[in-house]
Amino acid sequence: MKKKLIALVLILAIVSGSLFAAGAKEAAPTGKTNLVWALWDTALVTxxxxxxxxxxxxxxxxxxxxxxxxxxDFQTMLSTQLTGGDNTIDIISVKDIPGYSTMIRAGQLLPLNDYVVQEGIDTSVYGGIIDQITVGGKFYALPFRSDFWVVYYNKDVFDAAGIAYPGNNMTLKEYDALARKVVSGSGANKIYGAHYHTWRSAVQLFGVLDGKNSIVGGEYAFLEPTYQLILDEMRDGVAMDYGTAKTTSTHYSGVFENGSVAMLNMGSWFLSTVIADIKSGKADIKNWGIVKYPHPDGVAEGTTLGTITSLAVNAKSRNQQASLDFIKFVTGAEGAEIIASTGTIPAIRTEAVLDAISSMAGFPQDDASREALKVTKTFLEMPLDERSADIEVVLNANHDNIMTRNTSIRDGLAKMSREVQAILNR
Known part of the structure; x- marks a missing residue:
């Protein structure tokens, strides 16, 4: 109890300091509007x-x-200030979906529907994301950066096997067949056809790409084919065993960069890491590329999963119109090009943005890799739901039991369904 009290005092002290700093700087030169943007990692974000x-x-x-x-502690700090009716913060960076949901329920964000219509902003450029962050017919943020899942592959492994590179329109079954063809070696010289990190997202989210089911829906029998395919790969030595990866704390970057896997499904955030590690000599791999995420039969090429960082306006801001104009700039095409020029993937990917990313030093110089940056539809890794944090705990625990074979796929998914339904029915 004492530790919690001390922590609360520290938070309040920091918040008070932030409020004072914001208040002290609020006065802008005559005729100017000063906008305060709540964000994080100013020293690290380029x-x-x-x-x-x-x-x-x-x-x-x-x-x-x-x-x-x-x-x-971004969301904690932000919530502490906004809960008190703070009007000195104008623009809010929305870090994640749970935080977004919390601020909507508290009435802290300004709805953007009318402004978007008034300005003629085309929200379709965000690949279906706006629909997924709409609550009661209203949305309260616009995305400005977005990471999405692709397949990284080692060209040298495919060349050595005499097998054609992965393509941008692979079904999950085709991905499985290709992984089985390219696996080779044994022991220290083993090269796996595919690799799945220990996150549940690396397995479960293949199952939601058809748009028919949700990871927070409460029924999970639909995931059985996906779990079966991937566990069969692990049983057959096509992919590293989940238990081995977990107990040895194997990181996806290591196995890809040392050349021991042919293909890796992972987020676009890994691009800059691969490029930097090759440049520094840390990575052994030299000849690599990316292609679009594998999808179920009948699903459009370029359908993938992702995470977003968005911008919103404080409902109590005294500078709402100016804040909206800044958000329009950052989340639009011009802001996207600036973000891309720093090596970060923006939410909008125009031809100019694709050129900026694909022309970065170290980015694979082949047409397929550039094409892989084009996304048709993005499903959020964790959809908007106020109970998502509790659901996440259940999904992770049952995923671990299934992947370690402590339970059968069917029994594990049934347990997952029962426990999530209990949360949804509270």
Missing amino acids: YYEPLINAYQAKNPNVTIEMLDLGSA
């Missing part, structure tokens, strides 16, 4: 300043002030 500088150059009567609330 696109903040270029975005601000570009916007201020076009809007000299507006200044943008960054309020860094830290990464680890």
Whole structure:
């Protein structure tokens, strides 16, 4: 209890300091509007300043002030300030879906529907994301960056086996067949055809790409074919055993970069890591590429999974119109090009954005890799639901039991269904 009290005091002290700092800087030069942007990691994120500088150059009567609330406790710090009716924060970076849901329920975010219609903003460019963050017919944020899942592959492994590279329109069954063809060696010289990290998302989310089921829906029998396919690969030595990967703390970056896997399904956030590690000499792999995510039969090429970072306006902001204009800039095509120029994947991927990403030093210089950046539809890894945090715990625990074969696939999914339904029925 004492530790919790001390922690609360520290948080309040930091918040008070932030409020004072924001208040102290709120006064802008005469005729100027000062906007306070709540975010995190100002020292690490490379696109903040270029975005601000570009916007201020076009809007000299507006200044943008960054309020860094830290990464680890961002939502806690932000909620503490907003709950008190803080009107000094104007623009809010939305870090995750649970935080977004919490702020909507608290009435802390400004609905954006009317503004989007008024400005003629085409939300289809976000690949279906807006529909997934709409609550009661309203949405309260626009995405400005988005990471999505692709397949990384080792060209040298395929060349050595005399097998054609993966394509951008693979079904999951075709992906499985290709992985089985390219597996080779044994022991220390083993090269696996595919690799699945120990996250549940690396397995479960293949099952939601057809749009018929949800990972928070409460019924999980639909995942049986996916679990069966991947566990069969592990049984047959096509992919590293889940138990081995977990007990040895095997990281996906290591097995891909040391050349011991032919294909890896992973998020686009891994691109910059591979490029940097090859440049520094840390990675053994040299000849690699990416293709679009494998999909179920009958699902459109380019359908994938992803995470988003969005921008919203504080419902209590005194500068709502100016804040909306800044959000329009950052989440639009011009902001996307600036974000892409820093090596980060933006939510909008125009031809100019694709050119910026694919022309980065170290990015694979083949047409298929550039094409892999084009996304048709993105499903959120964790859909919008106020109970998502509790559901996540159940999904993870049952995933672990199935993958370690402590339970059968069918029994594990039945248990998963019962436990999630209990949460949904509270």
